[in-house]
Amino acid sequence: MDKGDYPGFYVMAAMCQGRGMGYKSHIPWPPIKEDYYYYMELTSRVTSLDKKCVNIQGRKTWEGTGSQQKQRKSVYNIVITRDEGRREELLKDPDVNNVMTSLDDAIEFSLALENRDQFESVWVMGGQIFFEESLRHPLCKRIYLTEILQHFPADTFFPPVDEETYKEVSHSTVQESKGLKFIYKIYERIK
Numbered sequence: 091m092d093k094g095d096y097p098g099f100y101v102m103a104a105m106c107q108g109r110g111m112g113y114k115s116h117i118p119w120p121p122i123k124e125d126y127y128y129y130m131e132l133t134s135r136v137t138s139l140d141k142k143c144v145n146i147q148g149r150k151t152w153e154g155t156g157s158q159q160k161q162r163k164s165v166y167n168i169v170i171t172r173d174e175g176r177r178e179e180l181l182k183d184p185d186v187n188n189v190m191t192s193l194d195d196a197i198e199f200s201l202a203l204e205n206r207d208q209f210e211s212v213w214v215m216g217g218q219i220f221f222e223e224s225l226r227h228p229l230c231k232r233i234y235l236t237e238i239l240q241h242f243p244a245d246t247f248f249p250p251v252d253e254e255t256y257k258e259v260s261h262s263t264v265q266e267s268k269g270l271k272f273i274y275k276i277y278e279r280i281k
Protein backbone atom coordinates (compact mmCIF):
# COMPACT_ATOMS: atom_id res chain seq x y z
CA MET A 91 0.00 0.00 0.00
CA ASP A 92 1.33 3.45 -0.87
CA LYS A 93 2.46 5.41 2.18
CA GLY A 94 0.63 8.39 0.74
CA ASP A 95 -2.66 6.49 1.06
CA TYR A 96 -2.47 6.45 4.83
CA PRO A 97 -4.27 7.57 7.01
CA GLY A 98 -7.58 6.54 5.58
CA PHE A 99 -9.38 3.29 5.02
CA TYR A 100 -10.66 1.16 2.19
CA VAL A 101 -13.86 -0.72 1.46
CA MET A 102 -13.77 -4.25 0.06
CA ALA A 103 -17.02 -5.62 -1.37
CA ALA A 104 -18.64 -7.66 -4.10
CA MET A 105 -22.16 -7.28 -5.47
CA CYS A 106 -24.32 -8.81 -8.16
CA GLN A 107 -26.75 -7.08 -10.52
CA GLY A 108 -29.34 -5.20 -8.48
CA ARG A 109 -26.55 -4.43 -5.94
CA GLY A 110 -27.27 -7.59 -3.90
CA MET A 111 -24.38 -8.58 -1.64
CA GLY A 112 -25.84 -11.07 0.85
CA TYR A 113 -28.66 -13.58 1.12
CA LYS A 114 -29.70 -15.58 4.21
CA SER A 115 -26.35 -14.80 5.89
CA HIS A 116 -24.26 -15.89 2.91
CA ILE A 117 -22.94 -14.51 -0.35
CA PRO A 118 -25.75 -14.79 -2.96
CA TRP A 119 -23.67 -16.34 -5.77
CA PRO A 120 -21.64 -19.56 -5.93
CA PRO A 121 -18.05 -19.11 -4.66
CA ILE A 122 -15.67 -17.44 -7.12
CA LYS A 123 -12.18 -18.71 -6.31
CA GLU A 124 -10.39 -15.89 -8.17
CA ASP A 125 -12.33 -13.16 -6.36
CA TYR A 126 -11.74 -14.91 -3.03
CA TYR A 127 -7.95 -14.88 -3.58
CA TYR A 128 -8.07 -11.25 -4.74
CA TYR A 129 -9.95 -10.30 -1.60
CA MET A 130 -7.77 -12.39 0.74
CA GLU A 131 -4.56 -10.96 -0.73
CA LEU A 132 -5.56 -7.31 -0.70
CA THR A 133 -7.02 -7.25 2.78
CA SER A 134 -4.06 -9.00 4.42
CA ARG A 135 -1.03 -7.86 2.42
CA VAL A 136 1.74 -6.30 4.51
CA THR A 137 5.18 -5.15 3.43
CA SER A 138 6.59 -5.55 6.91
CA LEU A 139 6.08 -8.70 9.01
CA ASP A 140 5.60 -6.76 12.23
CA LYS A 141 2.58 -4.92 10.80
CA LYS A 142 -1.02 -5.92 10.25
CA CYS A 143 -4.01 -5.02 8.12
CA VAL A 144 -7.07 -4.08 10.14
CA ASN A 145 -10.26 -5.80 8.93
CA ILE A 146 -13.43 -4.25 10.38
CA GLN A 147 -16.73 -6.12 10.10
CA GLY A 148 -20.21 -6.28 11.57
CA ARG A 149 -21.09 -9.15 13.87
CA LYS A 150 -23.16 -11.01 11.24
CA THR A 151 -20.45 -10.75 8.60
CA TRP A 152 -17.96 -12.10 11.15
CA GLU A 153 -20.23 -15.05 11.96
CA GLY A 154 -20.50 -15.91 8.27
CA THR A 155 -16.74 -15.73 7.72
CA GLY A 156 -14.74 -18.92 7.14
CA SER A 157 -11.93 -19.95 9.48
CA GLN A 158 -9.24 -19.63 6.79
CA GLN A 159 -10.15 -15.98 6.48
CA LYS A 160 -10.53 -15.40 10.23
CA GLN A 161 -7.13 -16.86 11.08
CA ARG A 162 -4.84 -14.85 8.81
CA LYS A 163 -1.74 -13.93 10.82
CA SER A 164 -1.31 -10.51 9.22
CA VAL A 165 -4.88 -9.42 9.99
CA TYR A 166 -6.13 -7.59 13.08
CA ASN A 167 -9.86 -8.39 13.29
CA ILE A 168 -12.29 -5.88 14.74
CA VAL A 169 -15.93 -6.96 15.11
CA ILE A 170 -18.75 -4.45 15.70
CA THR A 171 -21.67 -5.31 17.97
CA ARG A 172 -24.00 -3.34 20.22
CA ASP A 173 -24.82 -6.38 22.33
CA GLU A 174 -22.87 -6.62 25.59
CA GLY A 175 -23.38 -10.41 25.89
CA ARG A 176 -22.15 -10.98 22.36
CA ARG A 177 -19.19 -8.70 23.03
CA GLU A 178 -18.11 -10.97 25.91
CA GLU A 179 -18.46 -14.06 23.70
CA LEU A 180 -16.56 -12.45 20.83
CA LEU A 181 -13.71 -11.45 23.13
CA LYS A 182 -13.22 -15.14 24.00
CA ASP A 183 -12.67 -15.96 20.32
CA PRO A 184 -8.89 -16.15 19.72
CA ASP A 185 -9.36 -14.85 16.15
CA VAL A 186 -11.05 -11.64 17.34
CA ASN A 187 -8.53 -8.95 18.22
CA ASN A 188 -10.98 -6.27 19.29
CA VAL A 189 -14.71 -5.62 19.67
CA MET A 190 -16.19 -2.15 19.16
CA THR A 191 -19.66 -0.64 19.37
CA SER A 192 -19.51 1.57 16.26
CA LEU A 193 -17.72 1.95 12.96
CA ASP A 194 -16.52 5.42 13.97
CA ASP A 195 -14.82 3.98 17.05
CA ALA A 196 -13.21 1.22 14.99
CA ILE A 197 -11.89 3.70 12.43
CA GLU A 198 -10.69 6.13 15.09
CA PHE A 199 -8.83 3.35 16.89
CA SER A 200 -7.31 1.94 13.68
CA LEU A 201 -6.06 5.31 12.47
CA ALA A 202 -4.98 6.69 15.85
CA LEU A 203 -1.45 8.06 15.90
CA GLU A 204 -0.39 5.64 18.63
CA ASN A 205 -1.52 2.65 16.53
CA ARG A 206 -0.06 3.68 13.18
CA ASP A 207 3.15 1.73 13.76
CA GLN A 208 1.32 -1.57 14.03
CA PHE A 209 -1.21 -1.22 11.20
CA GLU A 210 -0.39 -0.96 7.53
CA SER A 211 -3.90 -0.62 6.07
CA VAL A 212 -7.49 -0.53 7.28
CA TRP A 213 -10.38 -2.28 5.52
CA VAL A 214 -14.13 -2.25 6.07
CA MET A 215 -15.52 -5.65 5.07
CA GLY A 216 -19.29 -5.11 5.58
CA GLY A 217 -22.16 -5.62 6.13
CA GLN A 218 -24.68 -3.27 4.63
CA ILE A 219 -24.88 -0.55 7.29
CA PHE A 220 -21.09 -0.37 7.60
CA PHE A 221 -20.68 -0.04 3.84
CA GLU A 222 -23.28 2.76 3.89
CA GLU A 223 -21.50 4.55 6.73
CA SER A 224 -18.10 4.00 5.09
CA LEU A 225 -19.08 5.51 1.77
CA ARG A 226 -20.23 8.65 3.62
CA HIS A 227 -17.09 8.75 5.78
CA PRO A 228 -14.54 11.41 4.74
CA LEU A 229 -11.62 9.04 5.46
CA CYS A 230 -12.88 6.35 3.06
CA LYS A 231 -10.20 6.68 0.40
CA ARG A 232 -10.95 3.81 -1.94
CA ILE A 233 -13.61 1.22 -2.77
CA TYR A 234 -12.62 -2.15 -4.19
CA LEU A 235 -15.81 -3.50 -5.72
CA THR A 236 -16.23 -6.73 -7.64
CA GLU A 237 -19.31 -6.63 -9.84
CA ILE A 238 -20.88 -9.99 -10.67
CA LEU A 239 -22.64 -9.60 -14.01
CA GLN A 240 -25.66 -11.69 -13.08
CA HIS A 241 -28.70 -11.31 -10.85
CA PHE A 242 -29.15 -13.37 -7.66
CA PRO A 243 -31.80 -13.13 -4.89
CA ALA A 244 -30.50 -10.90 -2.07
CA ASP A 245 -31.55 -9.45 1.27
CA THR A 246 -28.59 -7.10 1.85
CA PHE A 247 -27.37 -4.55 -0.67
CA PHE A 248 -24.28 -2.52 -1.47
CA PRO A 249 -25.10 1.22 -1.49
CA PRO A 250 -24.89 3.35 -4.64
CA VAL A 251 -21.47 4.94 -5.20
CA ASP A 252 -21.89 8.72 -5.47
CA GLU A 253 -20.09 9.79 -8.64
CA GLU A 254 -19.49 13.28 -7.26
CA THR A 255 -17.55 11.82 -4.34
CA TYR A 256 -15.84 8.80 -5.94
CA LYS A 257 -14.32 8.31 -9.36
CA GLU A 258 -13.82 4.93 -11.01
CA VAL A 259 -10.04 4.66 -11.50
CA SER A 260 -9.68 1.02 -12.49
CA HIS A 261 -11.90 -1.39 -14.36
CA SER A 262 -10.69 -4.89 -15.29
CA THR A 263 -11.67 -6.74 -18.42
CA VAL A 264 -14.61 -9.10 -17.97
CA GLN A 265 -13.38 -12.12 -15.99
CA GLU A 266 -15.06 -15.52 -16.04
CA SER A 267 -15.03 -18.37 -13.54
CA LYS A 268 -17.24 -21.46 -13.83
CA GLY A 269 -19.59 -19.58 -16.13
CA LEU A 270 -19.90 -16.52 -13.84
CA LYS A 271 -18.76 -13.24 -15.36
CA PHE A 272 -17.42 -10.45 -13.17
CA ILE A 273 -15.38 -7.23 -13.21
CA TYR A 274 -12.98 -5.80 -10.64
CA LYS A 275 -13.50 -2.06 -10.16
CA ILE A 276 -11.68 0.46 -7.97
CA TYR A 277 -13.12 3.86 -7.02
CA GLU A 278 -11.15 6.67 -5.41
CA ARG A 279 -12.44 9.52 -3.31
CA ILE A 280 -12.14 12.77 -5.23
CA LYS A 281 -13.55 15.15 -2.62
Ligand SMILES: NC(=O)c1ccc[n+]([C@@H]2O[C@H](COP(=O)([O-])OP(=O)(O)OC[C@H]3O[C@@H](n4cnc5c(N)ncnc54)[C@H](OP(=O)(O)O)[C@@H]3O)[C@@H](O)[C@H]2O)c1
Binds near residue numbers: 111117154
Ligand atom coordinates in the same frame (compact mmCIF):
# COMPACT_ATOMS: atom_id res chain seq x y z
N1 LIG B 1 -20.68 -9.28 -0.87
C1 LIG B 1 -19.95 -8.71 0.07
O1 LIG B 1 -18.98 -8.02 -0.20
C2 LIG B 1 -20.32 -8.91 1.51
C3 LIG B 1 -19.50 -8.41 2.52
C4 LIG B 1 -19.88 -8.61 3.85
C5 LIG B 1 -21.06 -9.28 4.15
N2 LIG B 1 -21.81 -9.76 3.12
C6 LIG B 1 -23.09 -10.45 3.39
O2 LIG B 1 -23.89 -9.54 4.12
C7 LIG B 1 -24.66 -10.24 5.09
C8 LIG B 1 -24.27 -9.78 6.49
O3 LIG B 1 -24.36 -8.36 6.54
P1 LIG B 1 -25.48 -7.60 7.40
O4 LIG B 1 -25.58 -6.24 6.83
O5 LIG B 1 -26.70 -8.46 7.46
O6 LIG B 1 -24.86 -7.63 8.86
P2 LIG B 1 -23.51 -6.98 9.51
O7 LIG B 1 -23.43 -5.54 9.19
O8 LIG B 1 -22.35 -7.82 9.20
O9 LIG B 1 -23.82 -7.19 11.04
C9 LIG B 1 -24.97 -6.58 11.59
C10 LIG B 1 -24.73 -6.47 13.08
O10 LIG B 1 -23.80 -5.43 13.32
C11 LIG B 1 -24.15 -4.77 14.52
N3 LIG B 1 -24.56 -3.40 14.19
C12 LIG B 1 -25.37 -2.99 13.20
N4 LIG B 1 -25.51 -1.65 13.21
C13 LIG B 1 -24.73 -1.22 14.21
C14 LIG B 1 -24.44 0.05 14.72
N5 LIG B 1 -24.95 1.17 14.18
N6 LIG B 1 -23.60 0.15 15.75
C15 LIG B 1 -23.07 -0.94 16.32
N7 LIG B 1 -23.32 -2.22 15.87
C16 LIG B 1 -24.15 -2.33 14.84
C17 LIG B 1 -25.31 -5.53 15.12
O11 LIG B 1 -24.75 -6.56 15.89
P3 LIG B 1 -25.45 -7.09 17.24
O12 LIG B 1 -26.78 -7.64 16.80
O13 LIG B 1 -24.50 -8.14 17.74
O14 LIG B 1 -25.55 -5.89 18.14
C18 LIG B 1 -25.96 -6.10 13.88
O15 LIG B 1 -26.78 -7.21 14.15
C19 LIG B 1 -24.35 -11.70 4.87
O16 LIG B 1 -25.29 -12.24 3.96
C20 LIG B 1 -22.97 -11.67 4.25
O17 LIG B 1 -22.72 -12.82 3.47
C21 LIG B 1 -21.47 -9.58 1.82
